[in-house]
Amino acid sequence: MTVNPTTPLQPVKPAGTRKRIMIVCPSLGFGGAETQIIVTAIGMKARGHEVAIYLLSTEKDRADEVRAAGVTLWEDNRNSRLDLPLLQRLRRVVRDWKPDLIHGYLFDGNLYARLAGMGRKVPVLSAERSSDYALRPAQTVAHLASRWRSDGVVANSWAGAALAKQMYPSLKNHIHVTWNGIDVAEVQRRAAAASGMRETLGIPEQAKVACFVGMVKPDKDFLLAVETTRALLQQADTPWHVIFVGAPIYQFMTYAAGGAAEMDSYAEQVEAAFATLPLQQNVHRLGNSKQVIELMAQSDVFFSTSVREGFPNVVLEAMTAGVPVVSTAYSDIQMILPQPWQVVTERDSHTMAAAIIRAAEDKELAQIQKDWVNQHATLDCAVDALEAVYELYIPRPAGLAS
Template sequence: MTGTAGKTILHLIDTTGPGGAETVFISLLNKLEETEFRNVVVLRGEGWVADQVRSLGITPHTIDSKGSFNLGYIRTLRHILKSEQVDLIHAHLLGSNVYGALLALLCRTPMIATFHGAVDVAAGERFLRAKFSIIGWGASSIVCVSRRLQDELADRSPLPKHKLKLIYNGVNPERFSRGSTTALRAELGLPRDATLVVSVGNIRPAKGYEYLVDAAVKMAEVDTNTHFVVVGHQREVLFDKLKARIAAAPRQPNIHWLGFRKDVADVLKQADIFLLPSVSEGFSISTVEAMMAGVPVIATRSGGPEEIIVDGETGLLIPIKDPDAIVTAILNLKRTVLQKEVTERARKAAYDRFSLATMLQAYFGLYQSLTTR
């Protein structure tokens, strides 16, 4: 990267736990550590992200930033930017995008803001228009991880359209080469021929897990050897509602809630079918991971999946909030011929369009253009 030697990037992100945006954040840092860029990381607390950052050999700065506009946080960020001689700011998610943009305006530093999905543009967010305006003024480039998100921001926000850029999130295909283990079935006490329908994603409203539960209840009436497996953090209030829904069902479904797992790649490689039941999705990293793992995908038409999956060719797209459609799609994908055709095309499409290398090339191009002016 000619002209970028010794350049320093300040990285900001809102959250501390695992998720799609956080995975992209760590992937970028991991690859940047192999380049001539120097990385400075500011986090808002301890957790999974901090552990991952340290595993890369980077010691993060931890600063509390409670409140909508925390002036003390800005002052501390400004001190770090000056002392570390930062050349570029890269922020992820709405809150960090706002603070990164303010910092960019104060210090006249180029800045990239990345939006990762609907959570970033929620209509109920306080002072949303003001926050968008600040980002629009301060950011040099505004990255959207899906075409739908880019169109939505262009249509209903004051963000400058000429600054909006599309970069799909990327996945490292090497992590998802197929294995032959049946350890998960043994762990769950299931027969070797049990059909595993795996979903990956933290339990939150946008993920639509109530419809997965209803589908599992219906599936229990027609196929008792199909088991639903859910990987992701279990938010207590929402998880309690899901458990109450199961308890009230006329027939107990085959659902296994695994909670947070570090071995998501291994879990995916043992799946027979991947299910994304979301009611709203910006871009689904787990869907791409399943495609790369050679697992046939069923995904709802919830936004991002329509840009990843071609219905009937690289997976099956179904309506949101439709348990019957989930059951029908699963039964269809249990047909060997369709499953083989879909998975082969899906793996190639995922490698070509959504690889980590493709994402990194796009971001590195932005880094280079903004630090060599």
């Protein structure tokens, strides 16, 4: 089953039986994949399914909101890329909890989900949350050795599905696209209640505010975001302030991993670029925050400079909060943003800045964006699609087979 990107989903009729779903993922931090795991797990729980999340690391930031929703949560503590004692613990949980289906998320979650399912008659789904990337050598070995245990792949973008077909050649007919979805009412509630940002940061009322959200890593092209900031700060007609929400990704690594030195070096380049910006008082770097929606809602424009990504939750949240969005071209973003000019195909800071200024002046764009989300990317849309995929893989009890 795939989701047509131009047609709203129709609700799936309940199968009449409650499913037991186990999700395996590295952590529950502030990334888009983690946010989607949380909201869909809560959405599946609200539909009457039993949902459990097995974390490969102890997670303090967002565990409470998961447990408050009644979702079972196991927090482990991985010490290496392939932690055999942890794998044994995970396999024991699978044996005792007896899930109807295991769904891995992100590379390590996919790997551990597949290894946990070996020797057990339980369907295993892998996830593809990005596109246009290559695995590292060690990841390639682990993927090739374990991919046979995947029964299907759930991608959150059409670009990701295309990559998945290359990575899982035997599963070409079992690649499913389910776009992300958000709790529209909750985002709008938080956006409506947001206040105080300008006063706290010392931003004058006449100034325009652009907001950028993302971890400091090459995929987000932070260097282009900094140069776009420079171009905005140089505007003579209107003063601009730019808010950055997010921290370097290496701060969340709980074990030594390939690529850590590269991430550290990239973070240093970003710091050096920030140091050369004029009007430093107009640049506000806030680190990670649980108030992303509130910060975006009080901004004039949200912008993204990603090189690669899957389906960006933060873009949906900005659109729902009534904030115009401008983005570089990646993945399915040209299907998501309703006006063609919102997607900048040239990776050029001045072109980005011009589109941001245009978005801030467009009085109709906010409502157009809200209408798109309501039609294509609500939480109900996402849960409907995921339930339909799960139905394809979970055997029906005797007497219910069609």
